[in-house]
Amino acid sequence: MIWDGFPEIRRELDRVQAVIRAEVTRPGGVIAEGLSELANRDAKLLRPAFTILAARIQTGGRAAEERIIRLAAAIELLHIASLIHDDIVDGAEHRRGGKALHRKYGDRTAVLMGDFLFARCFSLVSDYARPENASLLTGTVGHLIESEVSEYTADNESEWSVRKYLHRVIGKTAVLFSLSFHIGAAEACDENCDQRSVEVLRRIGYNIGIGFQIIDDVLDIFGEQRTTGKTGAVDLKQGILTLPVILAANNGQRARLIRTLEKIARRHSRKGGINRFWENRALDEVRTRIEEAGGRQGAIAAAEVYTRRAHRELDRLPDSADRATLRSVTAQLLSRAS
Amino acid sequence: MIWDGFPEIRRELDRVQAVIRAEVTRPGGVIAEGLSELANRDAKLLRPAFTILAARIQTGGRAAEERIIRLAAAIELLHIASLIHDDIVDGAEHRRGGKALHRKYGDRTAVLMGDFLFARCFSLVSDYARPENASLLTGTVGHLIESEVSEYTADNESEWSVRKYLHRVIGKTAVLFSLSFHIGAAEACDENCDQRSVEVLRRIGYNIGIGFQIIDDVLDIFGEQRTTGKTGAVDLKQGILTLPVILAANNGQRARLIRTLEKIARRHSRKGGINRFWENRALDEVRTRIEEAGGRQGAIAAAEVYTRRAHRELDRLPDSADRATLRSVTAQLLSRAS
Numbered sequence: 001m002i003w004d005g006f007p008e009i010r011r012e013l014d015r016v017q018a019v020i021r022a023e024v025t026r027p028g029g030v031i032a033e034g035l036s037e038l039a040n041r042d043a044k045l046l047r048p049a050f051t052i053l054a055a056r057i058q059t060g061g062r063a064a065e066e067r068i069i070r071l072a073a074a075i076e077l078l079h080i081a082s083l084i085h086d087d088i089v090d091g092a093e094h095r096r097g098g099k100a101l102h103r104k105y106g107d108r109t110a111v112l113m114g115d116f117l118f119a120r121c122f123s124l125v126s127d128y129a130r131p132e133n134a135s136l137l138t139g140t141v142g143h144l145i146e147s148e149v150s151e152y153t154a155d156n157e158s159e160w161s162v163r164k165y166l167h168r169v170i171g172k173t174a175v176l177f178s179l180s181f182h183i184g185a186a187e188a189c190d191e192n193c194d195q196r197s198v199e200v201l202r203r204i205g206y207n208i209g210i211g212f213q214i215i216d217d218v219l220d221i222f223g224e225q226r227t228t229g230k231t232g233a234v235d236l237k238q239g240i241l242t243l244p245v246i247l248a249a250n251n252g253q254r255a256r257l258i259r260t261l262e263k264i265a266r267r268h269s270r271k272g273g274i275n276r277f278w279e280n281r282a283l284d285e286v287r288t289r290i291e292e293a294g295g296r297q298g299a300i301a302a303a304e305v306y307t308r309r310a311h312r313e314l315d316r317l318p319d320s321a322d323r324a325t326l327r328s329v330t331a332q333l334l335s336r337a338s
Numbered sequence: 339m340i341w342d343g344f345p346e347i348r349r350e351l352d353r354v355q356a357v358i359r360a361e362v363t364r365p366g367g368v369i370a371e372g373l374s375e376l377a378n379r380d381a382k383l384l385r386p387a388f389t390i391l392a393a394r395i396q397t398g399g400r401a402a403e404e405r406i407i408r409l410a411a412a413i414e415l416l417h418i419a420s421l422i423h424d425d426i427v428d429g430a431e432h433r434r435g436g437k438a439l440h441r442k443y444g445d446r447t448a449v450l451m452g453d454f455l456f457a458r459c460f461s462l463v464s465d466y467a468r469p470e471n472a473s474l475l476t477g478t479v480g481h482l483i484e485s486e487v488s489e490y491t492a493d494n495e496s497e498w499s500v501r502k503y504l505h506r507v508i509g510k511t512a513v514l515f516s517l518s519f520h521i522g523a524a525e526a527c528d529e530n531c532d533q534r535s536v537e538v539l540r541r542i543g544y545n546i547g548i549g550f551q552i553i554d555d556v557l558d559i560f561g562e563q564r565t566t567g568k569t570g571a572v573d574l575k576q577g578i579l580t581l582p583v584i585l586a587a588n589n590g591q592r593a594r595l596i597r598t599l600e601k602i603a604r605r606h607s608r609k610g611g612i613n614r615f616w617e618n619r620a621l622d623e624v625r626t627r628i629e630e631a632g633g634r635q636g637a638i639a640a641a642e643v644y645t646r647r648a649h650r651e652l653d654r655l656p657d658s659a660d661r662a663t664l665r666s667v668t669a670q671l672l673s674r675a676s
Contacts, residue, residue, distance in 0.1 A: 027488070089446045108428075119483035119484055120480065131472070134476065138460035142464075144457075153368065
């Protein structure tokens with residue numbers, strides 16, 4: 001677990017998990033059962049950890065107030081809600097090393113499970129955040145979902161653009177990462193607090209978010225299921241193009257990549273199951289092509305750029321144990337794909 | 339159309355519908371196609387009309403500002419979003435006289451369609467409402483969804499309680515009706531505005547909401563599909579008990595009602611389709627029992643009580659054309675089941 005090396009943060013996250021557990025058991029019945037099981041699966045808890053770290057940095061390392069813990073929990077609930085709905089929309093099989101909720105409980109119940117967590121997130125935020133931050137959160141939810149919609153309705157040509165890819169990554173991950181930092185930083189301090197450091201922390205979240213998502217996309221193609229907790233190459237099978245593929249295509253592999261990818265997507269969408277043997281052969285072919293055209297290394301280099309930007313922003317904050325924790329954790333997140 | 343007799347309000351609602359149409363076409367592709375088709379179906383537009391009427395009452399009958407029109411549209415988008423998700427959760431076939439979206443586009447796409455509208459509602463509200471009203475709205479969304487969850491997870495015994503029924507009706511309908519009035523009333527006036535009339539208008543919405551939902555539940559059992567735009571007796575088939583059934587049960591019909599209702603629910607949930615002939619016979623039997631035990635008349639009388647409360651609150655406001663419109667419309671809503 002990424003936080004095991006940082007016992008102080010680990011303790012704060014235990015408090016966050018206690019709030020999450022209390023929230024997911026509220027409805028009772030099958031909703032509580034499914035959500036509790038999902039909430040107990042291994043999770044990195046990055047977003048709540050970032051909220052807490054930002055708050056601690058603003059208050060010179062003081063343990064987070066109960067209010068901050070609840071807001072951190074609210075952000076994780078929002079994240080889980082969007083995962084549950086995304087898994088329905090994408091027809092995903094696995095999540096966090098177990099079955100996706102809609103595979104276990106059906107679409108109907110899973111819709112309600114996601115909606116319930118959205119609702120609880122909004123209640124916590126409207127109870128514990130300042131109005132301007134609550135309003136920022138609702139705007140971010142808008143961004144998150146619109147980005148999912150644009151992924152769903154993208155035309156073929158725009159999928160091959162690095163700029164469009166980054167736009168999707170920002171909407172999907174970076175805005176919520178930067179919100180996690182912003183809420184922690186802004187809520188931890190009173191009116192006299194240093195607005196500049198709020199802005200610096202927000203930018204740190206934004207850059208970490210882009211780097212993190214790029215590495216996640218590399219792992220979707222090249223990672224082992226054991227590490228990612230998801231079915232392999234989900235994006236490729238659905239015809240969603242991520243940075244390694246796009247970069248490889250730009251290196252002259254585009255026509256050959258398209259042919260193989262189309263075969264994979266066609267086979268995958270065909271009714272009555274997939275021929276695993278054939279699918280694995282086609283996926284291996286795509287992986288080799290991407291690797292040879294430098295798509296994997298290029299994507300990792302891009303993630304490094306954003307991580308370095310985050311580290312440069314970190315340098316602008318006063319030295320502290322929490323700053324060192326952030327630096328170490330972002331380096332770990334980057335190294336997942338090496 | 340309920341607003342045809344009120345051309346001024348009809349004109350305001352045309353502006354609301356223009357905003358809604360612009361919002362639902364934003365995403366493009368299949369999402370825009372499905373949402374536009376749904377948005378163009380006949381709808382009563384009660385919630386946005388209430389927002390506008392409340393604003394007009396607060397400003398002595400002035401045409402609503404553009405900001406109020408957008409907030410009214412946001413509330414209708416929220417309502418449509420929750421209908422789309424509810425129809426998935428309930429497995430409903432029809433909505434507003436056409437196919438339910440998930441029946442036409444599948445669960446996956448319908449989840450995203452609902453989420454998209456939630457997102458657009460939140461964006462509009464965070465752009466155009468004061469922070470305290472935006473926060474009130476997020477709290478209301480919480481209520482709405484928790485009420486849907488509690489309907490889903492209710493135990494058998496609590497379903498026979500009038501008190502629990504009213505609790506569900508409040509969560510499902512009255513809180514959004516009262517929010518519609520509150521947003522219009524509070525946003526239309528500046529800091530010097532009469533806070534008492536905001537409170538009176540909020541209570542009017544609350545009572546209209548309860549009366550409206552009771553009549554809707556009567557129509558679900560006794561109405562014709564042509565009038566309701568929904569499949570008949572949806573609640574009964576799903577084992578959801580509403581006021582007519584509960585009142586009939588309290589009049590000594592409980593044991594016999596339970597037997598017939600259980601048969602209906604069992605047949606309905608059985609795989610491979612329902613024997614329509616048998617189903618219609620069982621439903622007719624339930625209708626007769628409810629009617630004979632006074633369940634239908636009792637429910638209508640209860641709706642009258644809440645409508646009268648709304649009218650008494652209306653009397654506390656200064657006389658105006660908009661007040662007369664509200665009185666006439668609530669009387670029409672009540673008379674739907676007579």
